[in-house]
Amino acid sequence: MRASAWSDPVFRWLCKICAMLCGLLMVAFFVQLAFASGEAWSEFGLGFFVSTEWDPVRDLYGALPSIAGTVFTTIIALVIALPLAFVSALFIVDAPPWLSRLLGQAVDLLAAIPSIIYGMWGLFVLVPLMDKLWIALGVDHEYGGLGLLTSGLILSLMILPYICAVMRDVFRMTPPMLRESAFGIGCTRWETARDILMRYGIRGLLGGIFIGLGRALGETMAVLFVAGNIMQVPVGFLDGCTTIAATLANNFAEADGIQRSALFALGLILLVMAFAIQVLAQYYLRMTSAKRGEK
């Protein structure tokens, strides 16, 4: 038999199997985590979501503090990072070519810095700074510079370059004709950005937002260093807090039995949150694609 007769189907199947690996892995994540957290679910039931206990002595565990910390830090990070990333991307696109290239590369490099370095910097530079700031302002702060606000700040610094890089690429893909037309009828730069760039690239912008959201949600190291790792539902900006990822990193190595199972349950919750974000993003884009005139 000639080589060409069998090489094609074999190659095709090999590639197909490799591609299926990705889907298989995703399913395996859910199955494995659900399997490993079964004990915790049967022990605590749905009460696991609303319980604030974390007591290794009595073996009582609840997820609420970790979930609340994760959600709050993510919201703070997005609220700070989104507008900054949006206007930075606008500036980069509008800047003269040499400056645009330089700044674009700076943003790319900023996005490449490992998160552990943000954590280290946060702990040794930002935390003392925040502490001094609160003392200078005379604000009562129990946890030094640690806590919810500092975690949100570090996260926002971390996700800003990601979102900015995506938005910049989206703005660059807008056909120049559209922007020039807008300028031609007398729009200012901001009006062009708001009414042309933003509407044309909404798909990409959302993509960037969701990338940032996913990063902030699952980030471990940057938060671990500055959150304070206090198992409580934070009520003020200066309260110590913890996130799901930080709780896992802190407790998993020493945990066993039901505590380990509870940690796996936390992991599953984080996974489902990340999954839900993806599904929401895809769903929204599909629902609004007709309105935006795609297809």
Added chain:
Amino acid sequence: MEPISKPTVGERTAPTGPALINLGRPPYKTLFWRKLQDNLVQAFSVAALALAVGVMLWILCTILVRGSEALSWDFLTTTTAPHGFKGGIGNALLGTLYITLFAALIAVPPAICAGIWLAEFGKQSRLADALRFSANVMMGMPSIVVGLFVYMILVAPMGASSGLAGSVSLAILMFPVVMRTTEDMLMMVPDTLRESGLALGLTRCRVTLQIICKAARNGMVTGVLLSVARVSGETAPLLFTAQFAQTWPNAFFNGPTASIPVLINNYGMSNFEDLQTAGWGASLVIAVLVLSINIIARVAFRDKKH
């Protein structure tokens, strides 16, 4: 009877869709106000960018200043030592290289095959769309969850953490990234190239590997390098899988293996001045490593066409 085409009052809706500039509705925005708004946004964007770049420089300066205190040839070539003893980060550096390179070895070939399938065979089929979606989910997967997963499938059955388990978790993080980059790069190759290859009588296999992949080579290499750079600084998945060891990585496949990110985590959390200094030194090393891979990938393999 009313004609059907004429809507009744109740059905009439406000005109939808983007109005370009809202000039029609009084009070008109004056030119002064519009220009002021434009300038304010401009000032805001300069400030935002200055903040972002300023913070980057601040972080890099901090690492450079504090890290250079620790840096020396001995620091890079001796093993770690507990507090009070003179130690380096040599074992962690070597461990990071082992773990990262082995991860690339595991992840890159199947990921490229998967990307080829999506671009050349799967295209817009339902299965391909589902796999693209799963790749997106995997890319947004929190890295610590990957650590949990690998702990369950490798560390728990083997009874010990190992560098191999660390490599597998990094490989899982790399896989979807390389897969999607490969697909994107292959899609940019014009169809005429495929058709001319097939017209010469080559098989699909040879056309793909020898013509299409060759044409997309630069982009693919850049994608692989960037993903290697990204995972080499990952800490969270290594915490439970590779863990840490004070010795040289001589038991990569069945024993804990040191790595730079985990070392920074351990030393940064410690209360001893000398360990913290070593942690800054390690931060400097990993930052230089990651940033230089990034710069090499962007400069050396940049497509001349773009």
